[in-house]
Amino acid sequence: MNIPQDLKYTKTHEWAKREGNIVIVGITEYAQKEISDVVFVETPKLGQQIERGKPAAVVESVKAAFDIYAPVSGKVSKVNQSLESAPGIINEECYGKGWFFEIDMSYDDDWNQLLSADQYSDHLKQESTKH
Amino acid sequence: MTEKTYPLYLHKKHEERGARFGVFGEWEVPLYYTSILEEHEQVRKRAGLFDISHMGEFVVTGKGAESYLDFLLPRNIKKLPLGKALYSPLLNERGGFVDDIIVYKVSSERFWIIVNAGNVAKDFAWFKTNLSGDVLLTNESDNKGLLAIQGPLALQVVNQLYPSLKLSQLSNYGFIEIEGGMIARTGYTGEDGFEIMIDKSELNHLWDRCFQNPDLKPIGFGARDTLRLEAAMLLYGHDMNEEVNPLEAGIGWTLDFTKTEFVARDILLKIKEQGITRKLIGFEMMDRGIPRQGYPILKSGKKTGEVTSGGVSPTLQKNIGLGYVPIESSAINEEIEILVRDRPQKAKIIPIPFYHRKKSE
Incomplete structure (x- = not known):
């Protein structure tokens, strides 16, 4: 499972990348594989205020709809427009072209709450033993 | 609390093929091996193998x-x-x-x-x-296994499996008995295909033999659902249950009223004469939402029914669904709305089945 070291993670399988006060958000390879065949994405609106741990987007695959949670609180500063016409890029490049949206982070402390790559990797191991 | 689920008899075979599993009723079944979309296309264009031994x-x-x-x-x-x-x-x-x-x-x-x-x-x-x-x-449910081979190349596959049986002569819904079971020209995908029933003890061997044909791929329950939905084949517990009747479900042709007696004949004849009040319809989304089972169907902003099956149609590249609506708003081309995550999304009633296979014979 590919879990890039330079990103932060949530237990709900989103990744986050920080550039100054801006946080870029996507879903992990694990999530992408679980969801499979993404056919539709509902992204948040530009300027929308979103809250850490609350649903911020919806991914629909052939089998079902899945909520995507905000890793940090803040204002949506950018949305990946190409997901509308080509949602399949989430399956192809979940850490690259398949990013979802950017957040202008409200509280710096939110960032410190996120999991490191190693912590997320441990979390995945725990999840898999649960089943 | 999780309900007890049972693995299929061929669970190991599915694991070997990289299946991702899901729950269907009380069974743990392969949802897909590679991708639902790929497997869907495999059955529409070539041939797929389904393990339906839970039946x-x-x-x-x-x-x-x-x-x-x-x-x-x-x-x-x-x-x-x-x-x-x-x-x-x-x-x-x-x-x-x-x-x-x-x-x-x-x-x-x-x-x-x-x-x-x-x-x-x-x-x-x-x-x-x-x-x-x-x-x-x-x-005989504990003793028998069932495999389905579906798709335009299905005949070629079964002919290789049973060269002496002349299966090309089997008509739609025809069947012949074989050792421990039978082969029938039936299916649940909208394609030509066969279902093979045999003793469970023979199932592993038959599964392996099927893959001697390189055109055949295993297909999970994910694509089984998208395939049957395109063909508007009803799914029990979703599109029908103890509270709806065949007239409402659009299969009144299964009721032979020329027979003087059968279970529920008189009550159904009365319903037929009086006319039904609701009806199963097929719809396609005009807005972008994807309809899912349980989503409300709205007419003029009011809830009038529920989606019983819904999802993506990979073949038609549309989002489609089935559901019951009042008879007075069930006409083809009638506009309805589906409530997708609290947002009404426009849809239109269209004829079913959504997908017809091209007859090659």
Whole structure:
């Protein structure tokens, strides 16, 4: 499972990348594989205020709809427009072209709450033993 | 609390093929091996192999077998030719669906019945309740396995498996008995195809033999659902249940009222004469939302029904669904709305099935 070291993670399988006060958000390879065949994405609106741990987007695959949670609180500063016409890029490049949206982070402390790559990797191991 | 689920007999084989598993009723089944979309296309364009061994099999034998089934079921079992199968509702006294089943007539004194996995115990009890003299009913579900081979290349695949059987001569819904079971030209995908019933002890071997044909790929329950939805084939527990009848479900043709007697005949005849108040319709989304089972159907902002099956149609590149609506707003081209995550999304009633295969013969 590919879990890039330079990103932060949530237990709900989103990744986050920080550039100054801006946080870029996507879903992990694990999530992408679980969801499979993404056919539709509902992204948040530009300027929308979103809250850490609350649903911020919806991914629909052939089998079902899945909520995507905000890793940090803040204002949506950018949305990946190409997901509308080509949602399949989430399956192809979940850490690259398949990013979802950017957040202008409200509280710096939110960032410190996120999991490191190693912590997320441990979390995945725990999840898999649960089943 | 998780409910107890049972693995399929071929669970290991599915694991070997990289299946991702999900729960279907009380069974742990392969959802997909590579991708639902790829597997869907595989069946529409080439051929796919499905493990449907969770389904139930009954045998009805005896001198009274034909009359018994002709009373229990609304279709005409007496007129059914030998070596032919038919699709039939199994109804309660109110005319609601206990299940939908396939009946195979070996002779007037011997029939196979295939029932839905989740209904095996319930159906068997209902069959038993109506049992009369001279009829022997046995439940073979634990002993039999079932594989389906579906798609335009299905005939080629089964011909390789059974070169001596001349399966190309088998007509739609025709079947022939083989050692421990039978092969029928039936399916649940909207494509040409075959279903093979054999003893469970032979299942591993048959599964492996199927893959000697490189055109065949395993198909999970994810694509089974998208394929049957495009073909508007009903799914028990979703598109029908004990509270809806075949007239409402759009399969009134399965009710043979020329027969003087069958379970729920009089009540259904009365409903037919008075007219139904709701009806199963097919719709396609005009807005971008994807309809899912349980989503409300709205007319002029008011809830009038519910989606019973819905999702993506990979072949048609549309989002489609089935659901019950009041008869007065059930016409083709009628505009409705589907409530997707609290947002009404425009949809339009269209004819079903959504997908017709091109006849190559």
